[in-house]
Amino acid sequence: MKRTVFALVAVAVVAGVVACIGPAYGQANQEAAPVFVTRIPPGYRDWRLISVAHEEGSLHSFSAMLGNDVAIKAYREGKLTFPDGTIIAALHYRHEPSAENNKVFGQAQSFVPGAPTNIQFMVKDSTKYAATGGWGFAFFIDGKPAPAASMTSCFPCHNQAKASDLVFTHYAP
């Protein structure tokens, strides 16, 4: 059981597009310990679409990125940096072939979301999350927050996207 949980966390860590992929969090930040988001923002499944993503390699991950009203407004106005109150959700699923669709199309061509793997959030609060670029990172598996240890890679990776305020996802028209 413990092994299964760790395996899931490992997959989820590398599968994250919005939040948690990348090298371990450096030792230099110990004096300003990152604060993580530990509650799922309510109503996120009703938010509007930002874009979709697909990660291969060993991941086979299919994602939809949704934004709350503040996020969508900022994206549409091309506002950088994102204002406090912005929340971006990344819903991750396994990227799986659709036998059902392929049968109709007469060839193997169709991929759809399989089982959900995790949900990640970025919450902008430039005061509360000052130690991690103004963004609080969140990472849930089966509705439960992932261990803090698996969250330490979020910021160092996203910090490489400085030109877009630490956000990788662009808005799909």
Add this chain to the structure above:
Amino acid sequence: MKRTVFALVAVAVVAGVVACIGPAYGQANQEAAPVFVTRIPPGYRDWRLISVAHEEGSLHSFSAMLGNDVAIKAYREGKLTFPDGTIIAALHYRHEPSAENNKVFGQAQSFVPGAPTNIQFMVKDSTKYAATGGWGFAFFIDGKPAPAASMTSCFPCHNQAKASDLVFTHYAP
């Protein structure tokens, strides 16, 4: 120019997950000519997410399916058939590698939506669209309806998904 338009239409026809893929429309339906949807439903980009999809083969198509309130309610309640008033939108983009993301990840693994290719809709009105299973099909390229000839494949293909009221897309939790 004409060649470009036709090429785009051809790609779009085969790239469609929600509406228009498949064999040509049969001769047997000539007495009940299908009625197509020729206006883009307003506000569709604000609708909620149903799911995402990815088509390979020669397509390289990345899709997000959105639903109006009637559609989302029916999906969440597992209602079949979909009630009149349901509209499902399929936003199609090229499925493209993200050089920007791959640079951060240190390997080629990331795919994102490229240029939009077309937008398709299925509109449920069991009276108006009785000849095509109660669904009106729509297909827009650059905001303009595709030629009617390219719409004739929508219904015969979707008609193979009878068990799910002619809809291929399942709701992503």
